[in-house]
Amino acid sequence: MNKKISLNKELFWDVNSDDLGYLKDSDFIISRVLNYGDVEDYKTIKKIYGIRKIKETSKKTCYTSNKNLSFWSNVFNIPISLFSCRKKLLKQKQSMFGRR
Numbered sequence: 001m002n003k004k005i006s007l008n009k010e011l012f013w014d015v016n017s018d019d020l021g022y023l024k025d026s027d028f029i030i031s032r033v034l035n036y037g038d039v040e041d042y043k044t045i046k047k048i049y050g051i052r053k054i055k056e057t058s059k060k061t062c063y064t065s066n067k068n069l070s071f072w073s074n075v076f077n078i079p080i081s082l083f084s085c086r087k088k089l090l091k092q093k094q095s096m097f098g099r100r
Contacts, residue, residue: 007033007041022048030054031061034072059083 063069
């Protein structure tokens with residue numbers, strides 16, 4: 001990351017984290033922390049981006065599970081219906097039980 005941010009490097013297993021810019025890649029960084037980060041990672045992004053930016057990004061994030069989606073919905077007090085990824089998660093869940 002261009003500006004040194006002390007986040008767990010394992011969050012960015014698929015990219016070169018040194019190429020990430022904390023401003024230009026903010027949505028990507030926040031999304032990774034919301035899906036895979038720990039409390040320390042969250043505290044770090046909260047200091048850098050502020051709660052308003054994190055809440056806005058959380059609504060655009062594609063979550064890895066309904067559990068993550070529900071957690072952040074409760075933490076930020078945002079109705080699940082306002083998360084754009086909700087429909088995608090529902091489709092994935094439905095296709096697991098659908099016809100093959």
